[in-house]
Amino acid sequence: MDSKLDNSDRKKTMAKGKQVDDTWQQIASDPISNLSCTSSCIAFADVDGQGENKIAVLDLKFEDKQPQLKIFSGGALLQSQHIHGFPCGVISFKTHQDATAPAIAVASGNALFVFKNMQPFYKFLLPDLPVNHAEVAAWKEADNEQDTDLSKLNSDLQCLRSSGLTLSSRSLRFLGLKGRERIDFFTQHKNQALVSTAVVTCMCTLAKLNTDENAVACPVLGTESGTIFVLNPANFSAVVRVEVSGAISCITASGALDVDYRIHVCTRSMGVYAIKGGHLAGTGFDIPAAAVGIDRLSKSLLIGCANHVLYCFTPKGRTLWQIKMPAPISSQSSMMYKAKMLRATLIGLQNGEIRIYTDKGLLNTSKIDGSVTALRFGHILHDTYVLACVTGNGSFILHQLQRGSEFKNANSGQGNNLLAGTSVLTLMGPPSEQQIRIKVPTKTKLYVDQTQRERDNAISMHRSFRRDYYVLQVLVARNYVKALTSSLAPTELEDFKLQVGATVKGIGPLFRLTINIRNIGAKLAKNIRVMLVWDDTIYDIPAAVATLPCMVPGTLYTPSFVVQCATQELVSSTIHAHVYSPHRSLPIVTAVVAMPISEPVITVR
Secondary structure: OOOOOOHHHHOOOOOOOEEOOOOEEEEEEEOOOOOOOOHHHEEEEOOOOOOOOEEEEEEOOOOOOOOEEEEEEOOEEEEEEEOOOOEEEEEEEEOOOOOOOOEEEEEEOOEEEEEEOOEEEEEEEOOOEOOOHHHHHHHHHHHHHOOOOOHHHHHHHHHHHHOOOOOOHHHHHHHOOOHHHHHHHHHHHOOOOOOEOOOEEEEEEEEOOOOOOOOEEEEEEEEOOOEEEEEOOOOOOEEEEEEOOOOEEEEEEEEEOOOEEEEEEEEOOOEEEEEEOOEEOOOOEEOOOOEEEEEEEOOEEEEEEOOOEEEEEOOOOOEEEEEEOOOOEEEEEEEEEOOOOEEEEEEEEOOOEEEEEEOOEEEEEEEOOOOEEEEEEEEOOOOOEEEEEEEOOOOEEEEEEOOOOOOOOOOOOOOOEOOOOOOOOEOOOOOHHHHOOOOOOOOOHHHHHHHHHHHHOHHHHHHHHHHHHHHHHHHHHHHHHHHHHOOOOOOOEOOEOEEEEEEEEOOOOEEEEEEEEEEOOOOOEOOOEEEEEOOOOOEEOOOOEEEOOOEOOOOEEOOEEEEEEOOOOOOOOEEEEEEEOOOOOOOOEEEEEEOOOOOOOOOOO
8 A cells, every 4th residue: 555645746736626517626637647547436335434535536547557546535535545456446345234334345356345444355256157168168168189380279269259159258359469478378378277267347236225325335347247246234245136138338226235226237238227126127228329327217228329329218218309419528427416405416527518418308417628538426414416428538636516506407498398508309298397396385373273183172073973973884885775665776587687767758638747757677577567656745647657568778768658637726745656576575766756846727718
């Protein structure tokens, strides 16, 4: 481990107080840091447990083969650590709840290097992949035949690779060599067992029980062979292992492992897959171009692609909207601004623009000098949020988010379109008016007094409610029994049902009463009769009984009766029409007809 570096000889230029816009303020800039990294190579972590987050930057430097893990405090470099191999990303997570400082993990090759207090703590190795028998046979055959120029081994491996077989790293290295180098390489490795190691290509973290920032989290690894590992932070054992088709290029996780979670991955073959409950959810979907990054916001997936377009998909692959950027997308990262409960995604472009998008559209745009190759949003103190950026020329820039900054949708007042200074495409979804909060009136004194009365008399009010409820039950039961005994409700007769209605024609003193009867059952109805019962002090009906023919299902039968008013008084009564069968003691159904008042008889002399 290097000691704390002396920055006096670095000739660092620190730009403080430079205003980028009303939202961001540049607080540090190091144009000679010569960093080479991506967005997955930046993480915020309280490495010393002092309550102040430091910025961990994984400086790749593939050309020098000397990658380093560097720790920055603001814009000053504190310490660095050499990393073996070819790393691809860095994360910070807590291994257990009582840990004072989080662990920092760096993925390199088939290993995950874990550091605590910037000291090596653990090394996790991915299990080796199975090697194809044809590849093993080709190496053994070349050793037995003593092939001097190894042309047969070269042709066999070329045929296996062209057939779609994934070769081991040794075979791929052999195919890249020529002449004497190839023979020396074969002589050096021919007696060693042929193994195929899994290579980590991307990683992220997944909360274990809750999604708090200081809660225990699990490392999630994506490999070149298309395998996703979720590791237990206590003993670094693989608790979830899922296979997808294609090498994984970017990954994002949401939820909690012990509750409910989703893991979404993009592959180099331009496929998107979702993992739920330790299994693939559905068959996935394809995207038009290679993915630069992926982020899940609410129930939407924001994927930046190499064709300069930012896509918004549903989890099932339906395109909600898409925006073509003015420059190629060079980086993408998630943004969680807890002070305003804002969840967004950051898009970095090669022209230096940094855009903030939600699943509803553009929120903010800022610009820096140089192309944006890496960016990460986080906080260094409790309420101090910063944006760390690395440019194409290696500069390290730090922007601070102004306190109390409000992010407003750039689409407000412009209908439901996404305006990004580029091609405008319609945003499918709810209208912008839905985002306007409803003004809820304040609580009045009457409301407060009423709620207080309910608290004071809760027991008596509940008893009164139960008493009224029991009375209602008794009344319903009584009326139901009355309806059954008086045949006011239709009853089934063997295998058929009858539907009865009535109409009255005339103004008096003579009326025509028509009974409408329909057989709504599936079989014939026989021996059905209609009998009227009335008040003989008011009405007189000469023929009060009618016999119906054999009733065909669905046919309407209309027996009619002549009703004569027998009084000169302006009164009326009801007439009961009983539909019955001679074989039953109770009517099948009874219709109660309310008769109108008869007009008086006018005598003209």
